[in-house]
Amino acid sequence: MITLLADAAAATAQGIDPSSVGTIIATVIAALLGGGFLGKKISDGTRIQIDPQPLEISMRKEYVTRTEFAEFKGELKTDVKEMRGLFDQAVRMITDRDERLTSDIKGMAERMHTSIQEVQVEAAERRRRIHDKLNEHADQLARIDARTEVSKSIGKAAAAIMALANKQSS
Numbered sequence: 001m002i003t004l005l006a007d008a009a010a011a012t013a014q015g016i017d018p019s020s021v022g023t024i025i026a027t028v029i030a031a032l033l034g035g036g037f038l039g040k041k042i043s044d045g046t047r048i049q050i051d052p053q054p055l056e057i058s059m060r061k062e063y064v065t066r067t068e069f070a071e072f073k074g075e076l077k078t079d080v081k082e083m084r085g086l087f088d089q090a091v092r093m094i095t096d097r098d099e100r101l102t103s104d105i106k107g108m109a110e111r112m113h114t115s116i117q118e119v120q121v122e123a124a125e126r127r128r129r130i131h132d133k134l135n136e137h138a139d140q141l142a143r144i145d146a147r148t149e150v151s152k153s154i155g156k157a158a159a160a161i162m163a164l165a166n167k168q169s170s
Contacts, residue, residue: 020057020058024050024055027050028048028050
């Protein structure tokens with residue numbers, strides 16, 4: 001019986017479905033009970049035969065062998081190395097592109113700064129010219145205003161003289 005149990009355990013290790021192994025063990029136990037052998041010493045010459053012979057065994061699942069698993073691990077390691085290489089290459093390309101862009105941006109910034117300074121100098125010169133013209137116009141207006149004040153005063157004096165002359169002639 002111990003030999004049968006050991007054979008059943010070996011069959012389980014070889015990939016036989018556990019329910020099939022259980023059926024085999026139950027059949028063996030039933031055969032022992034039915035034949036009255038349980039509790040009695042079984043002689044070395046006694047053989048128990050399980051029907052049908054040969055015993056039909058079907059594989060339900062396939063398992064990976066150690067060799068296949070080792071090959072798969074090797075493939076994975078190769079793939080990971082390749083992916084790391086591609087990742088490093090992508091990082092280098094991005095870094096190179098960023099350095100070129102940084103250089104281009106610095107050049108544009110310098111050109112813009114120069115243009116802004118030129119515009120600033122030109123705008124300051126134009127404002128100075130406008131102020132000079134405004135000052136010139138202010139001087140001319142002041143002269144015109146001064147003349148206008150004199151003419152107003154002359155007009156008032158003439159009106160006063162005329163009023164006085166009209167008073168005297170009356």
